[in-house]
Amino acid sequence: MLSLKATLLFAASAAAKIYYAGVAESGGEFGVYSATATNGTGLPGTFGVDYAFLNASTVNIWVDQNKINTFRVAFLLERMCPLQYGLGKRFNETYFSHFNDAITAITAKGAYAILDPHNYMRYNDPSQQPATGSVIGNTTDPAAATTAQFQAFWNELAGRYKGNERVIFGIMNEPHDMPTALVLQNDQAAINGIRASGAKQLIIAPGNGYTGGHSWTQSSQGDAPSADYLYQIRDPLNNTAIDIHEYLDYDFSGTHTICNQSFAANLGPLTAWLKTYQLKAMVTEFGGDNNTMCDAYLTDAVEYMADNAEYIGWTAWAAGPIWGTGSPCCNSGLGLGSLEPGSRASDGSPGLYYTVWLKVLEKLVPKNLQRNGMSSLNGAAGVKGVKGYSG
Template sequence: MFSKTFLAGSLLAVKAAATIFYAGVAESGGEFGVWSATSTVGTGLPGRLGAEYQFINKAAIDVYVDQNKINLFRVAFLLERMCPLSYGLGARFNETHFQEFADAVNYITVTKGAYCILDPHNYMRYNNPSQQPMTGSIIGDTSDVTAATTAQFGAFWGELAGRFKNNEKVIFGLMNEPHDMDTNLVLANDQAAINAIRAVGAYQLILAPGNGWTGGHSWVEAYTGNSPASSEVMFQITDPVNNTAFDVHEYLDSDFSGGHSVCSQPAASNLAGLTTWLQKYGYKAMITEFGAANGTQCSTYLTDMINYMASNDVYIGWTAWAAGPFWGSYSPCCTDSQQWGSLEPGSLASDGSPGLYQTVWQKLIQPLLPTTLQKTGIANIKGPGGVVGPISTVRSSSTVRTSTASSTLSVKTSVVTSTKTSTTTTKSATSTSTKASSTASAVPIYGQCGGGGSVPWTAPCAAGTTCKYVNEWYSQCL
């Protein structure tokens, strides 16, 4: 029941002074241990913590928080480990693996007090990560009988969010780098996840990716296998609690891959189209992957990019790629396969010289850490003191729900029992739009069809779907 005008003006962001509220580093390692030269399904699954994969090194987290004063980590994991192939993608988890992951998240958020992005590092694919990023069935692809459905993706996020909904320092990164698929399906999957997260009462910040590796430089462009352009589709995303930003990646080498040591792509010109689009629709974004490994030739490119984000108020945060306990002298970014180490504190190059933590992080990135970083309160698009609540409440009342959305939200350290939601149905997404217009005759599948709290409203659902009551703030067409 929200028009484009209202959505563009207030749904995901309210324009404010230029500030970066969250800044830090991506932790890569939870996705390790599944590579197979023959693309053998099941290789490295479930794997052994500390042998095939590792989420974080607690000592490195200590250095980043206590000495470097960052407030954000992005922690990668694999869907196939959290939801084993024998279960399928959805609300049933490998509880041992979940507890390992939760321990890492809780160390970052509870013990150290930083924010943590949950990062399913799956490229919008599920069932075969053996040669990521190309293997596995595209989630929601109805032409592939082996593919997990959009509804299953929503069910997964409803379950995961339900377990972390009382941890105000958690941020939900819906998916790492969707690519080579219909952008309308990226939208449908993102929307199903957002709906499921909000349906379980989780109000924290959500990061929604676009298509084409969610590249900032290509946000306004369509190309073979990645069309329509993200800019033509992603503005339709809706969030009933007004707390979603877009997840963007941007590298500085010739092909934007992050594979080369020479920087040649200036961020200011390459991000201009995305920045204009964000301003046009009133949205915010976080750049959760960027980097450089040449601390001399790339220095101007890297510092210019960080300064560009700081000077444009549509960007609220960033994480550099990448640290992680298993990299050793190998490099996650930007080296043309040379072994220069990683952003992990103490990392060394293969010849024993200082690694990227010293040559790039300490030399170039750390001096540019913002002074506006949020320290407490629920993760949100507005920064310190930002209020999070259902749109109808924010729009019509000076009060908001404080049981889960205030800065005094308690941080839960124990595992929450599973909360199944109505998104566990196996209905697949067929609509290319999930936004209900105030002028539309019916709300499409997965759209919001009711809410309002003390000022309730309802809307008719499209044929074949029914408006399902979730809570006083939210009903959904299913």
């Protein structure tokens, strides 16, 4: 007979379900960095030179060979909504068209696409992000975009995708150094805008402090804990999850080769908070280096999510078509390549696709991911949605 402890562990495991697993695609936000913080550098930029969203030829590799079902696709607000227009409903249609080509390539293959404005809850100066740009909704900054403009932006973008059931709306990448109450205000405005468009798909909402899971219940950068505010989010369709990032190096930055931070040790308070408020989460950024130490930490991280019913998905950081030998994660300044299929390190050796993805992560991709139906907290059965794609 099973002990009570074993029975409870079995029940928790049986209830856990990862619906979405895959990779973040980084590149649509590239090409704007300026060593002198000169605003406007690389804007609007040249597609295929300064920025690119996705190598469409890799979608078949990821889905057919690596068996993932989710791609998180980064874009830049200042390119989607040029500075001369301001944040809102008016888009650079050329940039949107290239972005839409990437989303179409993913969803036509039967995978899910997370739309990721990679702006740190800032708009108007991406020249040295995450440090530059005015905080959206900051009423003391006359240059800042308003919360109403942010809502209008999401209403327009969601309206364009409301018929594509394989889209997931990622409200914002890594808000930080701002009042947590304002993060909640902007998140809620985005949800309101998305739902007003008629879109029913899954939304994922970030917290403050770079939406770090380890600091969810703690003050971060002098601001109130995300846990004190984010439970107040309201979605009329109850189809919003919490967006979490969590790296494995000593300062949780994802910049060092040594892994020494455990998901189980650091995410316990977050997981308890999710359980208390009956919320779910996706970890849309995590990663590690190509060494034996990180192999174990990465394995433990994915297994932790699989073992806890509060987590419904993950995307590893990061692939993308224009990384070259550069590393998006955990490199301590070394050119180790990226998770992009075919990537190479600066010395010509296999890149992180081979040494991290194929070696460690691929075997941890769940066999029964969601393959059909509208994106939802509860898989394909969670929301009755509209079939087809509206463009």
